[in-house]
Amino acid sequence: MSGKTAKRMGIEILILFAFVGLCGSVFSLESKEIFVLGFVGLFLLPLADRYMVRAAKNEEKYRESVSYMEQFLCSYKRTSVVGTSLEDCRSLFESSSDMNTVLQSALHILKTGEEAGENILRAAFGVIGENYPSRRMKLMHEYVIKVEQMGGRIESWMDLLLREIQLWKERTLLYQKKKSMLRRESFLSILMSMGLCWLSNLLIPSMFRKQLVASAIYQISTMVTLILFMILAVLILANLTRTWLDCKREPKHFGEGKIESQYERIKKNKHSIGGYFAKKSIIPYIREEFPYWLLTVILFLQQDSLYQAVSQSSDHVHGFFKKEVQYFLEQLYEDPVSLHPYQEFFSEFFLPEIQTGMKMLYAFRQNGYEDTSRQIYFLIEQNNLIMDQVERQRLEDQLGVMGILRQIPMGIATAKVILDVVFIFILSFGRYFVV
16 A cells, blocks of 8 residues: 555545544434444445545546547647657656556557567557557557558548547536536435434424433434445445446446347347347447447448448447348348348337438448548538437436435435434323333
């Protein structure tokens, strides 16, 4: 443990002890309840500290990733040299930063070829991708490798990704701002709920309050309520401090074996009840994956035919999505001029954004390869709209789920107040009850 970490933990422990002492005084807890409360707090403190450190680290990684991608694209557009572009990127970051260290490792591999295997450039980019798992960064690296191997124009591709990164920045910053506001509101809700519990005690006549405070029911229920508030605070930190990067969610995160079987079930009988519920479980993954796949196809379209671009894009998808792309390729090979293969792509799910995207690819194919740049830019703009809509909806859904946490503290406080009121009622009419 470094000195900085030890100092931070020391301050956090002091704050915890002050909080426990204040709760013990305000709620008139006995020493054993205070001890249990402090013990649980010490158990939860490392988790809370880890999540707070993670929040700062995730924000730093996001900002470093965006700065790196923007600078690399601009430098590579100017020089068309990977090594020079990486050097330009490294100069942006302080020597103590993680990105600077990673870029030094990448440059070392690029210059010496150590532990690079067959492809030095892929190994160098792989070091960066392992530490900064951004989908857009991986796509950028893959296309640079392709350009370095086969050549081609890069200006329009650079502009494409720069535009996409800018839209991603706007969405992410807006989402993180909402998350920060939700975090503040959630902690305020916990404090207000604690205040409600305290005020409810003050409203109880003194003769009954002394009896209530002295009872084991009050002591245990108050201790449990405060512990639940602390656990809830840690859960809020856990849910609102996740990565800012556009990490790829592999099918296994949805249950790989289960999702494959559900996909096959839908293919066989899409109108069954089982197929209906299977669709509900895998549609979120399809909606999230499709715009990235389409963006990959669009990038490869700048140098390849549509069939070749789709074929190469299959290396960037997995599981049942890869099967669907391969099935689309088979249909495209058998019937290259018909709209039917495009209409059949995930047709079982009736997703309008997929239908729109595939119709755009069909229009590109029908218009031929004249004025390719104009058509690709149109595809880019339309795909940006699809991606923006999908990602905004996904982020809003996440915020909605997280917003439930904000309502829980008041429910806990209400249950505690009701328990106290019931106990006071029993004390008031004790002669009518056999206790």
